[in-house]
Amino acid sequence: MNPISLFCILAGVTLNAAAQLLLKAGTNAVGHFEFTRANILPIGWRLATQPPLIAGLACYVVSLVVWVVGLSRVDVSIAYPMLSLGYVVNAFAAWYLFGEVLSVQKLVGIGIILLGVVIVARS
Structure with missing residues (x-):
């Protein structure tokens, strides 16, 4: 995988992770709700009028464009597993930004994800 391809894949993953964090921030601003x-x-x-939620949706749109460019350059069998890096980013960001718990079990899972990504990337 060349540097531009890697950049596209990692940018797509990062934007996707940012979108999730922004959506969470937007829903936190609204609070717990149920649709009736x-x-x-x-x-x-x-x-719909929460700025973080709007920014999260924008991140999804941009991540889709970057992801499509990345997929045009990288086999999907390599690119798709890279999406799991978003779990790692979001776990640590949620801990830092929202005070979510990073248990030993989650940290072990993160380690397994990282090991899997390394194995797939080297294949």
Whole structure:
């Protein structure tokens, strides 16, 4: 994999991870909710007007474009497993930004993911 291809794949992964974090920040601003017939429009509007949520959706759009460029250069059997790096990024970012717990079990899982990505990338 050449540097430009790697950049496209990693940029797609990073943008996808950022989108998830921004969506979480947007829903945190709204708070816990449930959609019912009575509140679907007010809650939908509150969600649709949250700047972090809008930014998260924009990250998804850009990540899709970058991902398609990356897929045009890299075998999907190599590129797709790289998406799992987003789990690693999000676990640490959620711990740092939102105070989510990083248990030993999660850290072991992250280690397994990283080992799997290395094995696939070297194949």
